[in-house]
Amino acid sequence: MKFYLDTANLASIRKYNQMGLVDGVTTNPSLVAKEQGVFEEIIASICKEVNGPVSAEVVSTDHDGMVSEAKHLAKIAPNVVVKIPMIPEGLRATRTVSSMGIPVNVTLVFSANQGLLAAKAGASYISPFIGRLDDIGQRGMEVIEDLVVIKRNYGLKAEILVASIRGPQHVLEAAKLGAGIATMPPDVMEKMMMHPLTDAGLKKFLDDWNRAKKEKPSLTV
Ligand code: E4P
Numbered sequence: 001m002k003f004y005l006d007t008a009n010l011a012s013i014r015k016y017n018q019m020g021l022v023d024g025v026t027t028n029p030s031l032v033a034k035e036q037g038v039f040e041e042i043i044a045s046i047c048k049e050v051n052g053p054v055s056a057e058v059v060s061t062d063h064d065g066m067v068s069e070a071k072h073l074a075k076i077a078p079n080v081v082v083k084i085p086m087i088p089e090g091l092r093a094t095r096t097v098s099s100m101g102i103p104v105n106v107t108l109v110f111s112a113n114q115g116l117l118a119a120k121a122g123a124s125y126i127s128p129f130i131g132r133l134d135d136i137g138q139r140g141m142e143v144i145e146d147l148v149v150i151k152r153n154y155g156l157k158a159e160i161l162v163a164s165i166r167g168p169q170h171v172l173e174a175a176k177l178g179a180g181i182a183t184m185p186p187d188v189m190e191k192m193m194m195h196p197l198t199d200a201g202l203k204k205f206l207d208d209w210n211r212a213k214k215e216k217p218s219l220t221v
Contacts, residue, residue, distance in 0.1 A: 047077030098122030
């Protein structure tokens with residue numbers, strides 16, 4: 001499974017990229033709004049840091065505006081993926097933009113049918129927002145279950161990019177279902193690597209070692 005970071009914060013991206021954990025990055029207008037600086041420069045710096053795809057979202061809601069923004073964003077770096085919302089004009093823009101050879105990530109997907117339409121329109125990535133579905137009392141993971149089956153049934157090329165992840169359990173469930181990509185906030189990646197028994201185990205190893213060194217001066221590394 002590929003892991004993307006869902007953030008526009010370069011320091012966080014760099015931190016986890018140095019561990020070899022970052023296959024790509026997703027941003028959205030809310031995430032970029034938390035940072036300082038010029039939008040294009042923020043995206044350019046992320047694209048330079050990460051080898052994989054970096055999603056940057058359009059803010060127009062009409063076909064021509066989205067296509068014009070997409071062309072502009074695609075010029076920032078070769079690994080830019082244009083994020084387009086799952087609205088009728090967005091599907092039209094997805095078709096136009098993807099046929100220009102610019103990869104598209106269709107965002108704000110909340111049902112398997114929406115995902116199916118996005119794939120048909122030419123999306124390279126489909127982003128179902130599972131956490132936001134959970135928030136309103138629906139089981140977000142059901143959309144992933146359905147899309148994994150649909151992708152397999154029809155050999156869809158579009159990657160399922162599990163988005164709006166709220167915790168390690170979401171990543172685990174998506175991985176068990178065979179979804180291709182999970183995009184997560186940095187704190188979820190941090191939580192995935194932590195276990196209290198790892199910390200307790202390491203403490204005991206080091207305590208035992210230091211005690212033994214004091215008691216047996218002949219014991220050295
Ligand atoms: C995905 O690409 C989105 O940026 C993101 O996952 C949205 O997550 P949220 O529901 O936590 O805002």
